[in-house]
Amino acid sequence: MDTTIETFEQDVIQRSHERPVVVDFWAAWCGPCRTLGPAIEEEAGKREGKLDLVKVDVDAEQELAARYGIQSIPTVAVFRDGEVVNGFVGAYPAATIGRFFDELLAKETAAAA
Secondary structure, eight states: OBOOTTTHIIIIIIGGGTSOEEEEEEOTTOHHHHHHHHHHHHHHHHTBTTBEEEEEETTTOHHHHHHTTOOSSSEEEEEETTEEEEEEESOOOHHHHHHHHHHHHHHHHHHHO
């Protein structure tokens, strides 16, 4: 799902009170972003219902990029309870992203116990 400054509050902040929301800050001209995009979408899809993936085009949504201090793309930020709680910068292979998501969800499970 793509989000904008108008829908970010609902798409990310409010939803992050229910489950982790992973936000992919990217741009169309960014080669590493085009590599990361399919990998992160695939890995998030494998965990559907446990976390949500939202994409922010930093060129179209410069205010959001500035608000969250995005200085390099791709940047991935994980929101939980309205706050950034984790993330990474750069393009990683699907296996690495999968481990990142699994560790994130394991912490969620442990926190709920």
